[in-house]
Amino acid sequence: MAVNLLDFDLDGLAAYCEGLGEKRFRAVQLFRWIHQKGVCDFGQMSDLAKSLRDKLVGVAQVRPLPVLTEQASSDGTIKWLFDVGDGNAVEAVFIPEDDRGTLCVSSQAGCAVGCRFCSTGHQGFSRNLGTGEILAQLWFAEHHLRQRLGLPAGERAITNVVMMGMGEPLQNYHALVPALRTMLDDHGYGLSRRRVTVSTSGVVPMMDRLREDCPVALAVSLHAPNDALRDELVPLNRKYPLAELLEACGRYLESAPRDFITFEYCMLDGVNDTEAHARELVALVRDRVRCKFNLIPFNPFPASGLKRSGRERVQAFARVLTDAGLVTTVRKTRGDDIDAACGQLAGEVRDRTNVQRRLTRQPIRIQVRPASGGAP
Template sequence: MSVVNLLDFDRDGLTAFVEQLGEKRFRATQLFRWIHQKGASDFDAMSDLAKSLRDKLRERAAVQSLPVISEHVSTDGTVKWLFDVGAGNAIETVFIPESDRGTLCVSSQAGCAVGCRFCSTGHQGFSRNLCTGEILAQLWHAEHQLRRRLGLKEGERAVTNVVMMGMGEPLQNYAALVPALRAMLDDHGYGLSRRRVTVSTSGMVAMIDRLREDCPVALAVSLHAPNDALRNDLVPLNRKDGIEALLDACVRYLPAAPRDFVTFEYCMLDGVNDTPELARELVRLVKGRVPCKVNLIPFNPFPQSGLVRSSPERVQAFAAVLLRAGIVTTVRKTRGDDIDAACGQLAGEVQDRTRVHQRLVHAPVKVVRRMAPMQETKA
């Protein structure tokens, strides 16, 4: 008889499983609380469950987290775990502590098939989707280990925010993603608000529409360019739908969203997408059309990319164009770069099935080389 991993279920799924065992529905809520609120994996410790149910659970089920290959702690307090997901694959998860929050960056795939040029995960290729239990196991491990490490009392959270911005494109793993999100939001689970759970996507238009209907959480879109020609080079997924269709999907998403804006992520690449002309083009693209915040991300270099980080001066000049136009703009602070835990650096170990190295070698990014420093101009 196969053993079921209870981390694979949201509360509805766990209820169905408990009913299959011949137990009443309320037992699923008790079990769900033990697993996610208390971090329990030993059924004998679940004292308010009937002994008959605990006996059945020992035979049919387990709470199986992921084996930890390594843990690294940055000088700024950022923690990165490398988890074994089998068959030579490993994923990375990052916890970023701040004074008012603790953010966990969670992976959804072993590798990524999108192949964005500035992302080290994409350069490793793609092996497989993670199951719901593997997604939730990252939060389960981080929350309960950090809670013990920090000496937090019951009811106090170590992880207050979750961002699906780790390895992989979350919306390409939709069937496993949604139950994981529901467990994160469930008051009997982690009790996170929809505002504090963010799904980041490279721009899967149809799936953004599905997420709006099924589980609307905060939405971040990896934009990185204000026109199709440049975005096709940087984010190959753009060739399917294009920027116009993507922005229309963002507009449709907002009425159901927990926030009244979409976050556009924009990785700053020297001589590629960081000119004042492109900043003004970005203003024309989104102003008055999509309520948004633009998050400018300093590129975190890795050898295979062939790309260079924009200078702080160019980042600030680009931001100034957006700010003068009334667009809320932030520059992301780089965290955990000394342990390769910063944005775009997550790589893990991936048994690539997509021949990504051959594809990227034959399709270089267009880079504009400048002869003189950029002069800031008015929007």
């Protein structure tokens, strides 16, 4: 099969072109045609030497992902389902706002972390996506939306990328980093490090590697103020408990493009949403890591057995955090009418982990444990 040029960051593409006997500046030209102009036909790359175009034909290609479906929400959110082969499909979501256009990108077909409140995790895990499959989501969305929105030349449709789609990005590190470098490259998408965010459930060793290799904004899925509860909600916590996770967050800030970590906290009715939990959260992070909190309304799905916290409960929780001096926002739910909101992305996954069989045998029952300072 022909080499997919979307698999390369600029250094990788330069090395590939050198193997064809071409100089680095030719790779830069090719990189710009692919990512800045969205061209996949070598014949249309007019300033590329004909000798290089001839070499590329038959041995290389720019291979987009087939779009299976597109759904548009009443609030302007757009969700695409991409075919990644072998019975697997992944989802990406575009969220337009007045001052930005954010693309939520998937990194895996399914997810092996198995967070209790996430529909992706309930589908199980099939495989990691390749760099080209990660970038193909951005490549399609950027150039499709430019045409769709009638944007003038040079104006971006996508100003922010969040690696918050299907999968745990840091469990696909080898493919993730070249994709991030292409997003940041001025010859690619030219995004600021502050505008590219990797969300992780807390894969501590890879957080340290990302800090060294490609520091971008970091969001950590926290969801609980103590190990006992987080063990139930985010099983990865049993391997990397809160003390280790917070130490890694502190280390990450040494190289971070922002001076804070964003902690994501899904609000689950009667599980992690009391004022006592909020006070425990304040005690957990105070004087340990510079952070802000993003409180996320839970988006229910039938298999979870969980409910969304009520508005008053969320506001009371947020008030405890803000009164303690912690910057706190409540995420506005977007795209929930097309199952495009946080925690709802499921796509289609040929599960190799037999999660559905295990869930059938052992239905999930989250045992709520009292937070210190009071019962929920």
